[in-house]
Amino acid sequence: MVIDSKKLRKLFLDFFSENTHKLIPNSPLIPEYDPTVLFTPAGMHPLIPYFLGQPHPLGKKLVNVQKCFRTGDIECVGDSSHLTFFEMLGSWSLGDYFKKEAIRLSYEFLTNKRWLNLDKNRLSVTVFAGDMDAPRDLESYDAWSSQGIPDNRIVFLSKEDNWWGPVGNTGPCGPCTEMFYDTGKPACGPECGPGCGCGKFFELWNDVFMEYNQTCSGDYELLRQKNVDTGMGVEHTAAMLEDKKTVFGIAAIRPIAARVEEIASITAPTAIQEKSIRIITDHVRAATFFLGDERGVKPSNADRGYVLRRLIRRAIRFGRLIGIERDFLPELAELVIKINETEYPLLREKQDSIFEELTKEETKFKRTLEKGLRKFQRLIENSPKIDGKNAFLLFQSFGFPIELTKELAAEQGIQVDEQEFRNEYERHQKVSAASAKKLFKGGLSDASSQTKSLHTATHLLNEALRIVLKKKDIVQRGSNITPERLRFDFNFDRALTPEEIAAVEKLVNEQIQKCLPVKRTEMTVDEAKASGAQGVFDDKYRDTVSVYSVGNFSSEICGGPHVTNTSELGIFKIKKQKGIAAGVRRIRAVLEHKKGN
Ligand code: SER
Numbered sequence: 001m002v003i004d005s006k007k008l009r010k011l012f013l014d015f016f017s018e019n020t021h022k023l024i025p026n027s028p029l030i031p032e033y034d035p036t037v038l039f040t041p042a043g044m045h046p047l048i049p050y051f052l053g054q055p056h057p058l059g060k061k062l063v064n065v066q067k068c069f070r071t072g073d074i075e076c077v078g079d080s081s082h083l084t085f086f087e088m089l090g091s092w093s094l095g096d097y098f099k100k101e102a103i104r105l106s107y108e109f110l111t112n113k114r115w116l117n118l119d120k121n122r123l124s125v126t127v128f129a130g131d132m133d134a135p136r137d138l139e140s141y142d143a144w145s146s147q148g149i150p151d152n153r154i155v156f157l158s159k160e161d162n163w164w165g166p167v168g169n170t171g172p173c174g175p176c177t178e179m180f181y182d183t184g185k186p187a188c189g190p191e192c193g194p195g196c197g198c199g200k201f202f203e204l205w206n207d208v209f210m211e212y213n214q215t216c217s218g219d220y221e222l223l224r225q226k227n228v229d230t231g232m233g234v235e236h237t238a239a240m241l242e243d244k245k246t247v248f249g250i251a252a253i254r255p256i257a258a259r260v261e262e263i264a265s266i267t268a269p270t271a272i273q274e275k276s277i278r279i280i281t282d283h284v285r286a287a288t289f290f291l292g293d294e295r296g297v298k299p300s301n302a303d304r305g306y307v308l309r310r311l312i313r314r315a316i317r318f319g320r321l322i323g324i325e326r327d328f329l330p331e332l333a334e335l336v337i338k339i340n341e342t343e344y345p346l347l348r349e350k351q352d353s354i355f356e357e358l359t360k361e362e363t364k365f366k367r368t369l370e371k372g373l374r375k376f377q378r379l380i381e382n383s384p385k386i387d388g389k390n391a392f393l394l395f396q397s398f399g400f401p402i403e404l405t406k407e408l409a410a411e412q413g414i415q416v417d418e419q420e421f422r423n424e425y426e427r428h429q430k431v432s433a434a435s436a437k438k439l440f441k442g443g444l445s446d447a448s449s450q451t452k453s454l455h456t457a458t459h460l461l462n463e464a465l466r467i468v469l470k471k472k473d474i475v476q477r478g479s480n481i482t483p484e485r486l487r488f489d490f491n492f493d494r495a496l497t498p499e500e501i502a503a504v505e506k507l508v509n510e511q512i513q514k515c516l517p518v519k520r521t522e523m524t525v526d527e528a529k530a531s532g533a534q535g536v537f538d539d540k541y542r543d544t545v546s547v548y549s550v551g552n553f554s555s556e557i558c559g560g561p562h563v564t565n566t567s568e569l570g571i572f573k574i575k576k577q578k579g580i581a582a583g584v585r586r587i588r589a590v591l592e593h594k595k596g597n
Contacts, residue, residue, distance in 0.1 A: 003238070013065065016061075027046040029293045030304060039071065040069065042068055044167075045167055048167065051210050060094045061097075063091045063092070065090070069084055086234065094227055106207055107120075107144075107149075123153070123179060124155065125144050125149060125155070125179050125194065126194050126195050127162060134220065137156075162177070163175055166213075170213075173220070179204045183199065188200065203236075210226075217515065248281060256284065285336050288337065290304075313400075313401060320369065376394060380412055392425060454589075455560075456518055458486050461488055461587065468507060469500065474492065485575070489586045495577060511566055520546050520560060521546070521547050521549070522545070523547060533547045535547075573590055
């Protein structure tokens, strides 16, 4: 019997459950506790705090299937294997078993008749070769040998292939061992082996041994516990098990691509048409999951909403390339929902808003797409490149994400001045923010990196004042932050002495130098109070609040945005202080030598 993606999920979850792993729920695609990434990029991502030692409520052995999205892959979609949205099967040991048992479990799942029943003679593996940071992984080598994998099918590779780095710049990481299946295709040359990208060796699974923490200075320190993190891509592995040449051929995806072909009246797609069909299929699938997520996103011009908008607009443009004139996104989304509703009932529950958002975006973009494409054509007829102002014009007047302009330009062999576009964009943001006198919640003028840095510095200042002035009830009375400086008002009834000013600066700068991570956590107001987070607890807070912590130094209820690590801040300096009302003082401060200034 063919194992399709639904069956594969079931087998994986059953196997690990039988081996006493507890099933953890699929987390939202939009991470709940980590502001440093826009989307969950891997099954392990929601588990990072537990690799670091926090006890997991379900124990030390876990399994799940996780919705994932990789923004970096948007432009890779179109070949036979890339998807932006995919599901990942994962199993974990949090300080329980390590390499030997992980490899035994992997081998059993892949080769045992009850499970995937793959031919063990076609299995080969790679292990970490060792370098200055970590030793050659002989323990994994021994474990594979004892399962009967001969030496010529165990290959040692360097960090580039056999190391899982942290998500972001810091965090849990470690060597990995990858499992490959020989497809039987001829070798591409004498060097061909597992890890070679020619297609002969199909990558099945990755077991990562998270035993290190990469610090912000780039060093590796041993974690308190040794963890195992395994990840298997559902669609990718299903393509192999269903004997399909591409992920777009599997039972869970093919009907969507087939519908695109139908809508475009294509019966035998050319290679170029095939690429468009794949892009539309992938992007509509991802957009449907975004809109139908527990923490759903809507199309917009910032952050997650922008990625969603980019996907939708890209699908529309590639639709146009294969001759689709009519609206088609909701119809495809219905198919995505139908295929996935058993595993993701929320998609069906949210179907109306999914269709509504897709229709709105489709109507809006199609209105300007034609005109924008004509404008683009005129621009390139008159100039050998698209300058920043024109790229901004295409963005603002015709809704072209900069990536779309770049893509169109690349097709014509033309450059786009992206830096100038970004400057233009920021300049425009500042002007409109100033003219509307619109301030972000908490007194931020914009969300530039300078402003975010000063915002994080404000949290450090707030805590430093409480410590230096030995007055626990110091609270914020007002705050206003621009890209140039912060202004912070607080309850205090006299001027600070020069020594106190120096002590506050020193304490803040010490925290900056410690490269402390800035983390956001959502909790109830009661939990926030109990955790000791700062904040004026009044009615303005809803039931759940977000709390930003800077290392263990400060913790405050706040809507953000912040930088992700204090190492981004530069040197903190107080420029002025004055009394602005009875019992209220104001401090103005800046960050000097900030990177990028
Ligand atoms: N973190 C590894 C991966 O995503 C294993 O789960 O491949």
